[in-house]
Amino acid sequence: MDINSKSIWEYNINNSEFKKLDKDISTDVCIIGGGIAGINIAYKLYKNNINFILIDKNKICNKTTKYSTAKITAQHGLIYYNIMKKYGLTTAKEYLEANLRAIDELKNIISAENIDCDLKICDSIIFTNDDNRKKDIDNEYKCLKKMGYNDVEITTNNSILPNIKYSIKFKNQAKFNPIKYVFSITNLFKENIYEYTNAKKIKRKNNKYIVYTKNNKIICNKLIIATHFPIKDIPGFYFIKMYQDTSYVVTADIGKLDFNDTYLNIDSPTISLRTAKIDSHNILIVGGNNTKTGDTALDKKYDFLESIAKQISPNCKILNKWSTQDCMTLDQIPYIGTFSSFTPNLYITTGFNKWGFTTSIIASNIIMDKLLNKNTRFYNTFLSTRMHPIKNIKKLYFNLNQSVQSILINKFKIKEDILKNIPCDTGRILKLSNKKVGVYKDKNGKIFKVHPYCSHLKCVLTFNDQDKTWDCPCHGSRFDIYGNILNSPANINIHIE
Numbered sequence: 357m358d359i360n361s362k363s364i365w366e367y368n369i370n371n372s373e374f375k376k377l378d379k380d381i382s383t384d385v386c387i388i389g390g391g392i393a394g395i396n397i398a399y400k401l402y403k404n405n406i407n408f409i410l411i412d413k414n415k416i417c418n419k420t421t422k423y424s425t426a427k428i429t430a431q432h433g434l435i436y437y438n439i440m441k442k443y444g445l446t447t448a449k450e451y452l453e454a455n456l457r458a459i460d461e462l463k464n465i466i467s468a469e470n471i472d473c474d475l476k477i478c479d480s481i482i483f484t485n486d487d488n489r490k491k492d493i494d495n496e497y498k499c500l501k502k503m504g505y506n507d508v509e510i511t512t513n514n515s516i517l518p519n520i521k522y523s524i525k526f527k528n529q530a531k532f533n534p535i536k537y538v539f540s541i542t543n544l545f546k547e548n549i550y551e552y553t554n555a556k557k558i559k560r561k562n563n564k565y566i567v568y569t570k571n572n573k574i575i576c577n578k579l580i581i582a583t584h585f586p587i588k589d590i591p592g593f594y595f596i597k598m599y600q601d602t603s604y605v606v607t608a609d610i611g612k613l614d615f616n617d618t619y620l621n622i623d624s625p626t627i628s629l630r631t632a633k634i635d636s637h638n639i640l641i642v643g644g645n646n647t648k649t650g651d652t653a654l655d656k657k658y659d660f661l662e663s664i665a666k667q668i669s670p671n672c673k674i675l676n677k678w679s680t681q682d683c684m685t686l687d688q689i690p691y692i693g694t695f696s697s698f699t700p701n702l703y704i705t706t707g708f709n710k711w712g713f714t715t716s717i718i719a720s721n722i723i724m725d726k727l728l729n730k731n732t733r734f735y736n737t738f739l740s741t742r743m744h745p746i747k748n749i750k751k752l753y754f755n756l757n758q759s760v761q762s763i764l765i766n767k768f769k770i771k772e773d774i775l776k777n778i779p780c781d782t783g784r785i786l787k788l789s790n791k792k793v794g795v796y797k798d799k800n801g802k803i804f805k806v807h808p809y810c811s812h813l814k815c816v817l818t819f820n821d822q823d824k825t826w827d828c829p830c831h832g833s834r835f836d837i838y839g840n841i842l843n844s845p846a847n848i849n850i851h852i853e
C-alpha cells in the first residue's frame with residue numbers, strides 16, 4: 357500500500373455500481389444524498405415497503421462517510437454535562453438513550469442482514485493530558501451516573517499514549533468498516549438507487565415536490581434532504597445554525613501491534629485513535645487536529661498526526677492522509693425532522709457534529725415515524741426547527757467574525773501580490789486585468805485559476821495549503837484547484853472558462 361489520499365475503508369472493496377437517472381420519475385418518497393444518513397433512512401423505507409428512490413450527485417458514500425474514523429459510540433466528547441447544563445437532565449438522558457439504542461439497533465441490523473463489515477465491540481475512551489481537566493471528567497462522570505448510566509468508568513492506567521492524566525470509558529461500544537456496511541446493505545434495495553444524479557433545484561407544486569436534475573425531474577409526495585449540509589437554504593436557515601469543521605486523518609501500518617478500544621482526547625489539538633484490520637494488516641487511524649473549514653492557520657496538520665502515530669508505533673509505515681469535514685451545530689445536538697414549519701412533507705437530517713453513525717440511525721427512526729404519522733420519542737430532543745442555538749451569540753459571533761476576517765485578509769493580499777511573486781505550491785487571491793482571481797501555483801510553477809467567490813452565498817474563499825483546496829469560511833464548501841466542487845452546500849463549480 358502506498359501513501360495516498362484514498363480512504364483506508366476502500367481497500368479491496370468492489371465499488372457497487374448504480375444506474376444514473378435518465379428519465380422523469382414519480383415516487384412516494386425521494387431521498388437526496390447517499391451517505392450514511394440517506395442509506396440508513398433508505399433501509400428503513402425498504403423494510404416498511406415504502407415506494408422510494410435515493411439519488412446521489414456522485415457515487416454513493418463517497419463523501420464524509422467514507423473518510424470518517426467509523427467509531428460507533430454514544431460517547432460524543434464530554435457532551436452530557438454540557439447538554440444537562442443547557443437543556444436539563446431529561447434532554448441529556450434522552451440524547452444518551454437515543455444513541456445507546458442506535459448502537460444496539462446498528463448491531464442488530466448488521467446481524468439480521470448478515471453484513472460483513474468488520475464490526476468489533478470495544479470500549480470508547482475519552483482522555484486528557486491536562487491536569488486541570490480533572491474537574492471536567494468528574495463532572496461528566498457524575499452527570500452520567502445521575503442519568504442512571506452504569507456502563508461508564510473513570511480509568512487511570514492507559515498505556516496507549518504517554519502522559520494520559522485522566523480518562524472516562526463507555527463500555528460495549530463498537531467500530532466497523534462503513535464502506536463494507538453501505539455496499540452490503542444497499543444490495544437489498546439497489547434498484548432504488550441512482551448515482552450521478554444531482555438535485556439542482558427543488559420546487560413545490562400541487563402538494564408535491566419536484567426535484568430537478570440536469571435533464572430530468574423527480575416528482576414525489578415526500579422529500580428527505582440527507583445531503584450532509586442542506587442544499588436548500590430557505591426557509592430552514594440551517595446555514596446560520598451550523599458551520600463545518602475539518603479534521604485531518606493519517607493511517608499507518610503498525611505491524612504486530614494492535615489495540616481494540618477507541619480513543620479521543622479533549623485537549624487541543626484533538627487526537628482520535630482506533631485500529632482496523634485491513635487485508636490482514638493492523639492499521640492505526642489517527643484523526644483530529646481539527647479546525648473550522650476555511651481557517652487559514654493550517655500549519656502542518658498531517659505532521660502532527662504522523663508524530664502521534666510514531667509515538668504509538670515508532671516503526672510504523674504511513675499509508676494514507678486525508679481530510680474531511682462535518683456539519684457542527686451551535687448546541688452540539690443534531691437537527692433531525694421537519695425541514696421547517698412552512699414546508700410540509702419535507703424532512704432534514706444534518707449537523708451530526710462528527711458522530712454520524714449513531715445519529716443516522718436516530719434520524720432513520722425519527723423520519724420514518726414522521727412519514728408514517730406516528731409519534732416519535734426523540735423528536736423534540738433533536739428538533740430540527742429549533743432556532744435557540746443561534747442564541748449562542750459567542751459561537752455565532754465567532755463564525756461571522758471568521759468570515760469577515762477572511763474577506764479582509766484576502767483583500768489585503770490582492771494589493772500586495774502579483775502573479776510572478778507567488779511562491780510555488782501556494783494559493784492567493786489576486787487582481788488580474790481588474791478581476792479578482794483565485795490563483796494556485798503548483799510545485800512546478802504551473803498556474804491554476806478559479807473564481808474566488810463561493811458559489812453558495814458568495815463568501816470569499818481561502819486557500820487550504822495542506823490539501824490544496826479552496827475552502828469557504830462561511831458554511832464550509834470546498835473546491836479543488838480546478839474549481840470543481842468537493843463539498844456542499846455549493847452546487848456550482850467555480851471554473852474560469
Ligand SMILES: Cc1cc2nc3c(=O)[nH]c(=O)nc-3n(C[C@H](O)[C@H](O)[C@H](O)COP(=O)(O)OP(=O)(O)OC[C@H]3O[C@@H](n4cnc5c(N)ncnc54)[C@H](O)[C@@H]3O)c2cc1C
Nearest residue numbers: 389391392393413419420421424425426427555711712713
Ligand atoms: C474526520 C471525521 C471523522 C469522523 N469519525 C466519526 C466516527 O468515528 N464516528 C461517527 O459516528 N461519526 C464520525 N464522523 C461523522 C460522520 O462521518 C458524518 O457525520 C457522516 O458520515 C455524515 O453522513 P451524511 O450521510 O450526512 O453525509 P455524507 O457522507 O457526506 O453524504 C452526503 C451525500 O449527499 C450527496 N449530495 C450532496 N448534495 C447533493 C445533491 N445536490 N444531489 C444529490 N446528492 C447530493 C453527496 O454526494 C454525498 O454522497 C466523522 C467525521 C469526520 C469529519
Ligand code: FES
Nearest residue numbers: 810812813828831
Ligand atoms: S458555503 Fe456558504 S457561502 Fe460558501
